[in-house]
Amino acid sequence: MYDIAVIGSGPAGASAALFSAKAGKKTLLIDNNKGMTRRALLKNFYGIMEINGPDVVDLGEKQATTLGAELVRDKAIDIQKNGEAFQIKTESGQYEARYVILATGAITDLAEKIGVQTKPATEPRIKTILVVDMNGKTNIDGIWAAGTCAGASVHAIITAGDGAKVAINIISEINGERYVDHDVLKPTT
Numbered sequence: 001m002y003d004i005a006v007i008g009s010g011p012a013g014a015s016a017a018l019f020s021a022k023a024g025k026k027t028l029l030i031d032n033n034k035g036m037t038r039r040a041l042l043k044n045f046y047g048i049m050e051i052n053g054p055d056v057v058d059l060g061e062k063q064a065t066t067l068g069a070e071l072v073r074d075k076a077i078d079i080q081k082n083g084e085a086f087q088i089k090t091e092s093g094q095y096e097a098r099y100v101i102l103a104t105g106a107i108t109d110l111a112e113k114i115g116v117q118t119k120p121a122t123e124p125r126i127k128t129i130l131v132v133d134m135n136g137k138t139n140i141d142g143i144w145a146a147g148t149c150a151g152a153s154v155h156a157i158i159t160a161g162d163g164a165k166v167a168i169n170i171i172s173e174i175n176g177e178r179y180v181d182h183d184v185l186k187p188t189t
């Protein structure tokens with residue numbers, strides 16, 4: 001069983017997955033490659049002068065998998081609670097996870113199907129978002145949401161940060177104490 005399954009590997013989902021995997025949590029990333037970031041040219045991503053959307057998404061997936069997340073290229077079609085775990089059904093498989101992060105961008109059909117509460121969006125061209133609390137929790141215990149689908153923004157830097165935030169909140173809940181992920185530069189002599 002996975003500790004955390006992330007649905008969607010755009011900036012929000014891959015960012016959540018890399019934090020989760022780096023924290024030692026068994027992490028699954030399910031994505032069907034239909035994200036809006038693949039159509040963007042980013043000139044406003046902090047620390048990078050300019051990058052094509054597809055490059056940032058590919059790099060994000062590479063970073064998450066290098067740190068230990070497992071990436072499955074598939075569409076999640078159902079999520080049901082079964083005891084302590086969620087059964088995640090995809091078009092060609094089935095997976096089990098303790099926590100789920102929905103990071104599905106502008107797409108909210110899966111969330112609506114499984115009973116996640118939604119509301120009208122305020123960002124241009126986004127119709128519906130999921131109702132989440134300040135930590136990223138939805139109305140279904142164990143299902144969290146991040147990025148554009150959670151109403152964070154339609155800006156990549158913000159959705160990436162939101163994915164990281166939600167992952168850190170889940171990791172902290174699992175660990176029972178606040179989690180911080182810092183790597184420190186070796187001092188130069």
Ligand SMILES: Cc1cc2nc3c(=O)[nH]c(=O)nc-3n(C[C@H](O)[C@H](O)[C@H](O)COP(=O)(O)OP(=O)(O)OC[C@H]3O[C@@H](n4cnc5c(N)ncnc54)[C@H](O)[C@@H]3O)c2cc1C
Nearest residue numbers: 008010011012032034035036040076105147148154155156
């Ligand atoms: C044309 C265009 C230009 C843009 N330009 C900029 C810009 O210049 N600067 C900027 O900051 N932002 C820009 N954006 C916005 C930016 O791409 C988004 O705000 C943000 O990156 C969304 O990130 P996300 O991870 O929430 O969603 P996405 O990047 O959309 O990722 C969601 C992922 O979830 C997957 N998914 C959805 N449902 C399922 C499912 N059931 N099963 C499996 N996978 C699923 C999708 O395939 C996708 O890969 C632009 C967007 C567009 C469309």
